[in-house]
Amino acid sequence: MMKMIGQNSLNRKYAIAGILFVAPAFIYYLAIFFYPLLSAVYSSFFKVNILANQYTFVGLKNYVETISSQDFQHSVKVTFLYIGMFIPIIMITTIALSIFVTQFPSRISGFFIVLFILPFISANVTAGMIWNFILDPVLGIVNNLTGSSLKWFRGADTALFSVVIVGLWLRIGFDVLILVGSIRGIPPEVYEASKLDGAHGLKQFFYITYPLINPTVVLVLTLEVIRSFRVFGEIMSTTGGGPGGATKSLMIYLIKDVFPLSYGRASAVSILLVFFMIVLSLLQRFLKKNVQY
Incomplete structure (x- = not known):
């Protein structure tokens, strides 16, 4: 007892x-x-006067005005365009670089990983300054070496893709680090057995490597989609949402257009963003249930 x-x-x-x-x-x-x-x-259900600390109940008015606003609809369109360009490129590039890096001994692959991760640990403002110089239409390295006349960040047709380039430069290192760890975790015996069965090169990738790292790929995909919905730093440090709203994402719309004018509407936009994040998180859980470990 x-x-x-x-x-x-x-x-x-x-x-x-x-x-x-x-x-x-x-x-x-x-x-x-x-x-x-x-x-x-x-x-989000009030008209807010922060200075006077006054809250006037307006119900769903902030949500209705936000959803019906052309500026909000345009920012949603820009955000989805960014996602549509950014996600396929970064996923394909990340998987390819991860496979490439793991072909080398640990010391050499470690050097590559450090090289890739350096942009990730740099500030968005720094990245913006670097790429503004590289892609400057007149003084930029790219246009001078290639003889191109593209306006990059200053052109309405090229600004969003230019921001995608900056996002790729910032994020690829982090994603490669995750996938390389996943690939390294595959037992060597699996590859040795596959070679005995005649699987080499692409066959090994599609029938062994990719199925085994699929859960990690889904994780990386979800993280990047969620981050893309909240893309802000690289846009603010390069185009500021311009030219002509060509790069005005949801976060740029929230911070620059809505928040200074209406705290209530800004709260409504924030809640809509949270709703998007919840939907994506649920989608990730659904995808995880359907991947093969």
Whole structure:
């Protein structure tokens, strides 16, 4: 009996210690994420005067005005165009580079990974300055070497693709790092057995490598789609949403157009973005259930 009481007391102490360790992170999460989310949901139903601290209930008016706004619809279109260009390129490039890197010994592949990851750890402003110089229509390295007359960031037809280039430069290293780790986790015996069965090159990739890294590919795909919905830094540091709104994504529309004028509508736009994120998260869970491990 005394042994059971002592064991229960020890378990209680472990439970209290666990709660104390988790509490700071939980409080941080409530303060930084949960409270602002609830505040945004609440404010989205009001016309808000922040300076006077006045809240006038307007119901769904902020949502109706936002969804019916041509500027909002244009920003959604730009965001989806960005996703449509960015996602296929980065997924194909990431998988190809990951396969390429894993063909080398650890030291050499490590050098490549460090080379790829350097842009990822650089600031968006720095990336914007670098690529503004590289793709400058007059002084830029690309136009001077190729003799091209493309306006890149300054042309309405080329600005969004130019931003995609910056996004690829910033993100590929992170994705390659994840996929290389997944590929390295495939047992060498699997490849040796496949060679005995006559599988080489592309056959090994399509029948062994890709099926085994498929869950990681789905993870990377979901992360990049979610990030693409929130794309902001590379646009703000290069085009600022121009020229003529050609690169005005949802986040640019929210920060530059809506937030300075209407806090209530800005909250509504934020909640719509959160809704998009939830849908994508549910889609990822659905895809994960249908991939083969």
